[in-house]
Amino acid sequence: GEDVEQSLFLSVREGDSSVINCTYTDSSSTYLYWYKQEPGAGLQLLTYIFSNMDMKQDQRLTVLLNKKDKHLSLRIADTQTGDSAIYFCAEREDSSYKLIFGSGTRLLVRP
Amino acid sequence: EPEVTQTPSHQVTQMGQEVILRCVPISNHLYFYWYRQILGQKVEFLVSFYNNEISEKSEIFDDQFSVERPDGSNFTLKIRSTKLEDSAMYFCASISEGLNTEAFFGQGTRLTVV
Numbered sequence: 411g412e413d414v415e416q417s418l419f420l421s422v423r424e425g426d427s428s429v430i431n432c433t434y435t436d437s438s439s440t441y442l443y444w445y446k447q448e449p450g451a452g453l454q455l456l457t458y459i460f461s462n463m464d465m466k467q468d469q470r471l472t473v474l475l476n477k478k479d480k481h482l483s484l485r486i487a488d489t490q491t492g493d494s495a496i497y498f499c500a501e502r503e504d505s506s507y508k509l510i511f512g513s514g515t516r517l518l519v520r521p
Numbered sequence: 522e523p524e525v526t527q528t529p530s531h532q533v534t535q536m537g538q539e540v541i542l543r544c545v546p547i548s549n550h551l552y553f554y555w556y557r558q559i560l561g562q563k564v565e566f567l568v569s570f571y572n573n574e575i576s577e578k579s580e581i582f583d584d585q586f587s588v589e590r591p592d593g594s595n596f597t598l599k600i601r602s603t604k605l606e607d608s609a610m611y612f613c614a615s616i617s618e619g620l621n622t623e624a625f626f627g628q629g630t631r632l633t634v635v
């Protein structure tokens with residue numbers, strides 16, 4: 411079945427860039443999403459990318475998609491302490507629109 | 522920005538009791554979902570709902586679970602007889618149809634079964 415994998419933890423210094431990686435298995439996925447979850451809070455949609463795109467930029471966020479390798483990354487420029495959270499990538503099944511989530515990457519931003 | 526609303530934000534219930542979790546999806550969206558997240562774990566798919574019926578459900582979504590869209594705006598998840606292992610954060614999501622299919626989640630209902 412479909413599976414989405416992420417590394418569990420990333421620690422960066424404030425002001426540096428963060429890169430969170432994700433791999434997925436369903437080559438037919440049309441949309442891939444990034445969500446942010448702060449402690450005790452819900453899932454905030456950060457951005458999403460359509461599978462016919464290689465890159466999408468939105469302010470400090472850059473999403474890169476390598477469809478051949480089924481690899482997705484989220485780059486956060488000038489990372490701030492407020493960016494500390496868990497980041498989930500998710501792929502959307504085309505037939506059902508169902509989202510399959512990765513385990514989440516916990517980003518810790520050190521001052 | 523449109524949002525998915527869930528109530529209550531926190532529900533404490535005794536084992537064996539029935540609970541109903543409520544969601545108001547975004548009004549022009551057509552696909553509705555329930556997910557759950559046990560503390561510290563992955564976000565797991567429970568059920569999807571389209572055109573007033575269940576389109577897909579996971580192994581977790583057994584006979585104790587049911588969903589309903591009673592009045593065209595609310596979308597509810599009922600757990601008939603709660604178990605301790607049902608304690609989790611439950612998220613409702615709605616997705617639009619078409620090219621720009623943003624998938625929005627509610628803030629979640631934290632269910633604690635004691």
